[in-house]
Amino acid sequence: MPPVYSSSENTILKEIAHQNGGALSRNMQVVSTQTQSIGTICCMLPISRLTFCTSSLVMAPIASPSSQLTTPTNTPFDEQQPGGGECRKGVKYLVDAAPNMRTLPSEYIMPQPLIPSSVNAAPIPIVDLSGLDGAVERRMIAVQAISSACAEWGFFRIINHGIDISLMDEMLETVKGFFNLSWEEKMKYASDDVMNPVRYGTSLNTPKKHTLVWRDYLRHFGYPIHKSFHLWPNNPPNYRFIAKAYLEEVWKLALKIAEAISEGLGLERDYIEKSLGEGSQIVACNYYPPCPEPNRTLGLVGHSDHGGLTILMQNDVEGLQVKHDENWVAVPHVPGTFVVNIGDYLEILSNGRYKSVEHRAIVNAEKTRISVAAALGPEMMATVAPASPLVDEKSESKFRPIIYKDYMRYQQSTPLRGKSALQPIMTMANNSIAKPS
Ligand SMILES: O=C(O)CCC(=O)C(=O)O
Ligand SMILES: [Fe+2]
Secondary structure, three states: OOOOOOOHHHHHHHHHHHHHOOOOOOOOOOOOOOOOOEEEEEEOOOOOOOOOOOOEEEEEOOOOOOOOOOOOOOOOOOOOOOOOOOHHHOOOHHHHHHOOOOOOOOHHOOHHHHHOOEEEEOOOOEEHHHHHHOHHHHHHHHHHHHHHHHHOOOEEEEEEEOHHHHHHHHHHHHHHHHHHHHHHHHHHHOOOOOOOOOOEEEEOOOOOOOOOOOOOOOOOOOOOOOOOOOHHOOOOHHHHHHHHHHHHHHHHHHHHHHHHHHHOOOOOHHHHHHHHOOOOEEEEEEEOOOOOOOHOOOOEEEOOOOEEEEEEEEEOOEEEEEEEEEEEOOOOOOOEEEEEEEHHHHHHHHOOOOOOOEEEEEEOOOOOOOEEEEEOOOOOEEEOOHHHHHHOOOOOOOOOOEHHHHHHHHHHHOOOOOHHHHHHHEOOOOOOOOOOO
């Protein structure tokens, strides 16, 4: 029985199409009567100079033939667009080329409501992960701590996580080495396909077509490592080897936390791990150089992460902010710790019990900030849906099933902000429509 979409859901879908460039393409089918179903919706995004991707979102049925999806195309950088030319080379390039820059290039000036104001420091929960290796009672305390942190904050800091600080430092150092390469070298990894296993780029997912953010990034697939290792940057020469060691450790760590989260949700301990199938890991290495007018722009606009859990480390420059109770709060840097956050996949799997949390990055005038965010997710072809034990007569399914790859592609391509990528898959039972910040 195909799903039935209400007129309000159709309105959201039309709104997405509208925000993504206006007209519906030939591939888009939005049905306006209440009794019809939507098979496949393909949103043609406007081709912009930096996010030139064509996005597609499979709604249902899950087995929609992938032939109906529009494939991202390799569109060359558009020199004619404002911000084409120099901006496309990245913010590090701009800063290196004009070390005395005093004014923010206009492409980076954020719309007024998105400009960060001063915020308070966040007392995000701290979880001692060593408790998970302890005896039953101690483990239960740690599971409970993780469960409350997930429910109340969706963000927590972990200590005693078992990963060597020297490996964390080496990873940050080799990431810095990558960004210090010439832009020509980095551009070897540039791709306009959001699903490319390795991508160097700048900006991405900006709130407005012509607004850029003050960050360069290197994103690539991690676990299962053998599938993409040979594609990762081989310059700096140690990058692949350090990233492999680091990502393997972080994958194991994420699985350990996922076990505790499964237990906290009342599921079998290996429920989440099993739901991942082979699993997928995507790492985003973010580089935010000093910015001439940090109060007029952002490093990353408010967003939630698509995966299940993100494990984030950073150098000693603060900049992460989290939305808590509708207010932005700053996450202090504590050396040797990781910050963990819930992503959309876990919000869906937990049927909304745990919420993915909006977060953003601000920039500063003096220092370069580097962060490394590694997300644990299911295999690309996994069907993402609420865990069946969490769906019953009392608690209807709050999300429609979707193929992870399609969700990720859509979430990565959309210029929409906040958690709005989740909206199209929310059901009528879900009345917590996320408002973009
Ligand atoms: O740089 C940060 O602190 C946040 C990075 C982030 O949110 C991301 O890469 O998804
Ligand atoms: Fe993020």
